[in-house]
Ligand SMILES: Nc1ncnc2c1ncn2[C@@H]1O[C@H](COP(=O)(O)OP(=O)(O)OP(=O)(O)O)[C@@H](O)[C@H]1O
């Protein structure tokens with residue numbers, strides 16, 4: 259009896275196995291701004307789908323929210339040619355992106371497609387866009403320093419391998435130039451650069467003029483300019499991180515440079531507002547503040563003995579306002595911040611790093627005692643000069659009234675020169691530390707004040723460009 263039943267069931271199974279699986283599809287019912295509404299097709303948030311548009315073309319979209327039986331989609335590309343009732347077909351395969359050594363020297367978009375006209379990418383592997391999360395207790399601590407090739411950072415704000423820093427600045431103060439210099443001068447094995455939401459013209463300029471062939475040959479660039487859909491910009495930031503993770507997992511010391519974290523947050527804001535999330539702080543919905551650590555926490559050190567991702571995220575401080583909510587959130591989740599000052603840039607002091615306002619939280623763990631003490635001393639002397647600056651400039655400071663200020667006045671020219679660095683001048687970590695030790699003597703001593711001007715030239719690695 260049972261075997262007869264089994265026979266009959268098997269027959270049905272054979273019959274069903276030959277039938278094509280019915281294709282599930284929904285219909286487009288509404289489009290407001292960039293948000294598309296689809297009914298008739300249950301999908302999960304994060305699922306991908308294609309929408310049939312005019313002619314034979316299709317538009318790729320992703321599920322970003324739902325309400326009752328309506329699913330909200332956000333397109334990845336331009337949405338020309340969509341019409342009411344257009345067919346929406348879910349794509350089963352999860353989003354996979356190319357990774358591998360073949361990506362070195364290449365420029366790709368947020369989907370990993372080449373933008374540089376150097377032909378198709380023969381990537382070694384395709385991986386899911388979101389990597390595995392490393393248990394924080396299994397991560398190697400930040401213990402070794404990382405040479406970023408910038409004298410002021412190497413000496414006074416020493417960066418640790420696996421550290422995550424913010425580069426805070428208003429527009430046009432020299433963020434891109436500084437990132438470009440790091441790419442060319444760092445001793446990291448590989449640099450992964452994410453250009454998120456910048457002007458399209460800047461992407462070309464950054465790659466051709468700032469990175470140049472030298473910088474590009476040791477880096478991978480992911481670019482998603484401002485006119486890309488917000489979803490594409492988010493993906494580009496995730497892809498940048500994913501590529502860095504891939505190299506880290508191969509044991510490499512990776513430097514990740516993302517310009518900018520603010521534009522990433524703005525892309526998330528566009529999506530969240532479009533699906534109806536209420537704005538909270540300065541127009542940013544709460545989900546933005548949840549997304550920031552999700553991105554940033556993926557970088558850092560891997561397991562002990564493995565590779566590392568040292569990351570710099572630029573943060574726009576509009577009107578040089580340090581209280582911007584994104585700047586605030588970034589400061590809380592990053593292990594240090596480097597502030598670029600408009601005043602210094604206007605004086606022609608480049609890189610315009612404000613050493614008083616900047617801090618590297620891991621510096622004590624990654625530097626020798628003498629180096630750290632001297633860096634502190636440098637900052638004290640420098641700050642002392644800044645405090646007396648107004649008095650000095652109007653001639654109201656009387657020499658001899660404060661020995662520490664006199665000391666600062668005697669050394670300030672050399673200290674300023676030490677902080678500046680030409681665009682084509684590399685400053686390796688070792689040289690930077692030696693020059694720091696030379697530029698500001700350990701303790702105040704009357705003899706040294708006199709001879710300071712002649713003895714403390716920041717020599718070493720060549721002329722300033
Ligand atoms: N190290 C430098 N040496 C000389 N000039 C510099 C240096 N860094 C920046 N500048 C000057 O500042 C200008 C702006 O620099 P950059 O494009 O790097 O700024 P940004 O902060 O990235 O601007 P944006 O916010 O528009 O992206 C440059 O065009 C250049 O004239």
Ligand SMILES: [Mg+2]
Pocket residue numbers: 433434435460517
């Ligand atoms: Mg820039």
